[in-house]
Amino acid sequence: MALDELVRAQCELPGYSTLNELTKQIRTEVNRGLFTRVAGRGGAVETMAERAERLVLKAGAGGRPGCAGGRA
DSSP, rough: HHHHHHHHHTOOOOOOOHHHHHHHHHHHHHHHHHHHHHEEEHHHHHHHHHHHHHHHHHTTTTTTSSSTTTTO
C-alpha cells in the first residue's frame, strides 16, 4: 500500500482526519466521473441490449452449438 511505503520512508503524514477527508473528496470526484460516463452512454446501452437479443435469436436458430436452442 502507498501509505505503508510512506511510513517506511519516515515521511511526515497529515492527520487521519485530513487523509480521510481527502479520500472522500477523491472518491466523490471519481464516482461522479464514472456516473457521467455511464449516464452518457444511454444509447449505447440500448444498442448493447439489442445486440444481445440478436445473438440469442441467432443462437436459437442454430447459430452456435451448445447455446440456448442451438444444436447440441
